[in-house]
Amino acid sequence: MTIYIIGMGAVGSLFGAVLHSSGHKVVGLCRGVHYDTIKHHGLVYENLEGNHLTISIGDNFKVFTDFHDPKSNFPILSPHDWIFISSKAYSLETLVKEYKEILSQHGSVVLVQNGIGNEEMILKILPNIKIYRLLTTNGALLKSPGKVKHTGPGYTKIGFPECNPLPIDKKELETLVNCFSDSVLSADLENDIDLLLWEKIFVNIGINAIGAVNNVPNGGLVESDELKLLMGEAITESWKVARGLHIPVDSSPDRYIEFTYSVCEKTKPNRNSMLQDLDKGRETEIGFINGKIVEYGKNLDIKTPINLKLTQQIEELEKK
Numbered sequence: 001m002t003i004y005i006i007g008m009g010a011v012g013s014l015f016g017a018v019l020h021s022s023g024h025k026v027v028g029l030c031r032g033v034h035y036d037t038i039k040h041h042g043l044v045y046e047n048l049e050g051n052h053l054t055i056s057i058g059d060n061f062k063v064f065t066d067f068h069d070p071k072s073n074f075p076i077l078s079p080h081d082w083i084f085i086s087s088k089a090y091s092l093e094t095l096v097k098e099y100k101e102i103l104s105q106h107g108s109v110v111l112v113q114n115g116i117g118n119e120e121m122i123l124k125i126l127p128n129i130k131i132y133r134l135l136t137t138n139g140a141l142l143k144s145p146g147k148v149k150h151t152g153p154g155y156t157k158i159g160f161p162e163c164n165p166l167p168i169d170k171k172e173l174e175t176l177v178n179c180f181s182d183s184v185l186s187a188d189l190e191n192d193i194d195l196l197l198w199e200k201i202f203v204n205i206g207i208n209a210i211g212a213v214n215n216v217p218n219g220g221l222v223e224s225d226e227l228k229l230l231m232g233e234a235i236t237e238s239w240k241v242a243r244g245l246h247i248p249v250d251s252s253p254d255r256y257i258e259f260t261y262s263v264c265e266k267t268k269p270n271r272n273s274m275l276q277d278l279d280k281g282r283e284t285e286i287g288f289i290n291g292k293i294v295e296y297g298k299n300l301d302i303k304t305p306i307n308l309k310l311t312q313q314i315e316e317l318e319k320k
Contacts, residue, residue: 001080002027003179006095007087008034008063011112013148014140015086015185017045020061021053022183028063037146038063046149048184067099077106082176084134089115089288096125103129110134110158110176114273115288116201117295119163130166132176133193134158135200138185139270152267156185159193198247199256204289205238206231206260208274209310212284212317215275219268222261230306232257237304238293244300278317286314 003019005012008030020026030038042056055061077083083106087095092113096103103109108130111118119131137154158177160168173189180187190196210230211221221227232253239253250256277284290307297304 001025001082001179002078004067004077004081004083005029006067006083006085006099007091008038009086009088010140010142010148011136012084012086013043013142014045014138014150015084015112016061017043017053017055017148018150018183018185019179020055021045022180024179025060026062029065029067030063031065033145034142035063035065041146044147046143046147048150048153067102077102079106080175081106082110082179083108084110084112086112088283089113089118089285090283092118093121093125096122100125108132108172112136114200114204114285115292116197117288117292119161123163123165128165130169131161131164132158132173133161133197134187135190135193135196136185137200150184153184156180156187157190157193157196158187159190159196161194161197192248195248198242198249199259201289202235202238202253202256203260203263205293205307206235206257207264208272209286209290209314210234211272212275212278213310213313217268217275218264218270218272222264228261231260234290234306234310235260237297237302237307240302241293241296241300241304244302245296274314278314283318284314286311286318290314 002025005016005026005028008016008028012028016026016028039057042054045053045055083103085092085095104126110132112134122129122131134156136156138156139152141149141151143149160173177187177189207218207221210227211218214227221231235257236253239249239256242249274284291311293307294304294311
């Protein structure tokens with residue numbers, strides 16, 4: 001079995017390093033200085049204990065800048081292999097179109113991304129592909145090109161979203177989950193991955209844009225009564241949208257709000273991923289988080305003024 005990882009940023013590099021270390025062949029797609037550094041010096045992986053491991057290029061670990069390059073000697077995929085897409089959500093459509101033929105022939109893909117609406121986008125391009133979702137709360141940081149750090153433990157959940165046009169293959173799903181059985185990312189099968197995805201979105205809604213607009217780490221959000229109120233309002237709007245979409249969420253948003261506060265308490269020094277993107281002058285995933293809530297709200301005739309304002313504020317910051 002070979003695991004192909006399209007988009008070896010922080011999370012993709014962490015998964016590549018961990019899966020390789022647990023005995024799997026890994027082939028990654030990355031570009032720029034990150035690719036050059038890994039190609040010539042290997043991928044440096046810093047684990048939770050602070051130990052460093054350098055993974056050199058060889059038969060069981062390879063990186064490419066383009067899977068289509070005829071000079072790259074890219075291996076042929078077998079039915080037992082897996083393709084993970086762990087790029088930023090805003091790159092998903094471009095990557096799926098770019099590798100449409102490879103994905104179509106293989107027949108399945110594993111999404112390792114933030115955001116909602118990702119499956120819908122893929123199915124517009126590849127209506128007969130199986131989509132598996134992997135959600136993780138493990139922390140990953142690309143310290144510098146070619147160096148990834150596992151910054152915090154968390155869960156890894158894998159499931160089969162309901163939007164799939166093809167029936168579930170339970171054996172195939174178990175095989176995917178078992179890829180992680182001997183690793184620090186040890187995964188669990190999640191029977192209701194759609195609900196878990198929304199529960200994670202509520203946390204992202206409560207933290208990311210608000211932390212980024214106010215330029216504060218997670219702890220700073222719950223130290224301000226005003227920001228805590230704003231977090232609750234943003235999550236409540238997204239909860240109303242989820243109910244409108246018939247997602248089986250709780251009858252009240254209170255548990256999701258309190259859980260988001262607790263996440264902030266446990267990760268006080270963390271600068272959320274959206275804030276990190278702005279720090280580095282990069283595009284954010286606002287369109288797939290708060291922006292998607294606004295889009296769904298319009299379709300459902302549910303007002304989402306808080307999420308609309310946050311989306312507009314982040315878009316303005318991106319321009320700057």
